Amino acid sequence: MRCVIHDLMIFDDEIHGLRNEKYRLEFYSRLIDFLDQHMKP
Amino acid sequence: MNIEIPLYFDFSSTLCYVAHRVLQRLDPEIRDLGISFDWRPIDLVRITGWPRNFVVDKPRRKDILRIASDLGIAARMPARWIDSRAAHTIHLSLRGAVVEAAWRERVWSAIFEEGRLIDEPGEIERLSRDLRADIPSAPRRNDDAIDAMTREAHIAGATGVPTFMFGEWPVGGIQEDHTMLTLLQRFARKTERERDS
Numbered sequence: 001m002r003c004v005i006h007d008l009m010i011f012d013d014e015i016h017g018l019r020n021e022k023y024r025l026e027f028y029s030r031l032i033d034f035l036d037q038h039m040k041p
Numbered sequence: 042m043n044i045e046i047p048l049y050f051d052f053s054s055t056l057c058y059v060a061h062r063v064l065q066r067l068d069p070e071i072r073d074l075g076i077s078f079d080w081r082p083i084d085l086v087r088i089t090g091w092p093r094n095f096v097v098d099k100p101r102r103k104d105i106l107r108i109a110s111d112l113g114i115a116a117r118m119p120a121r122w123i124d125s126r127a128a129h130t131i132h133l134s135l136r137g138a139v140v141e142a143a144w145r146e147r148v149w150s151a152i153f154e155e156g157r158l159i160d161e162p163g164e165i166e167r168l169s170r171d172l173r174a175d176i177p178s179a180p181r182r183n184d185d186a187i188d189a190m191t192r193e194a195h196i197a198g199a200t201g202v203p204t205f206m207f208g209e210w211p212v213g214g215i216q217e218d219h220t221m222l223t224l225l226q227r228f229a230r231k232t233e234r235e236r237d238s
Contacts, residue, residue, distance in 0.1 A: 031220065031224075034210075034212075035223070035224075035227055038207075038210055039207065039224070039227040039228055039231055040227075040231065041227060041230035041231055041234060
């Protein structure tokens with residue numbers, strides 16, 4: 001099982017992290033999928 | 042309701058220090074959710090294959106410090122990945138004790154605020170003495186216990202640190218306050234529902 005979110009946050013390239021809009025969108029999209037699929041209340 | 046979330050960490054990791062600080066400021070909300078963390082120290086280089094004491098390259102360093110800054114945390118990141126096994130040994134020996142949290146605070150503030158290298162001779166003993174608690178000043182390093190915890194994390198799916206275990210799901214990294222709280226709230230509600238059914 002792969003770690004769910006870690007890889008999107010760090011280490012891909014120099015322009016990464018919360019301020020980068022492309023990664024930010026990708027990150028939150030993946031987060032929403034995770035919440036919908038596995039963390040439904 | 043009491044929900045305990047296993048949290049794999051390595052004292053050497055700047056992101057783990059950032060997580061430590063972010064979770065501290067979110068502590069009232071986290072307590073309200075009935076959530077606590079079971080901090081489990083691992084030797085991350087055994088999972089990643091990084092050489093011990095490797096020098097963190099500039100892009101990676103910049104990235105990590107940017108994330109810390111984005112989350113409002115100042116950190117003096119060491120130039121190399123320090124060997125945290127002695128500090129982990131003490132943490133494991135304190136598991137569940139009141140002083141366990143104080144040990145995390147002492148070690149992390151030493152590294153990331155005071156700029157100390159905890160794998161240099163005498164440092165761990167000095168940090169133990171600082172706490173004036175019942176901490177062995179120079180315990181024999183327990184690599185077997187650390188390896189066992191690292192294996193457990195690896196099997197659970199941790200590929201980095203910090204890794205939060207939301208049930209069977211490993212969730213890595215530290216996120217913005219609102220995102221962390223959303224994740225924790227969802228997990229608390231899900232756990233509550235499962236316990237009720």
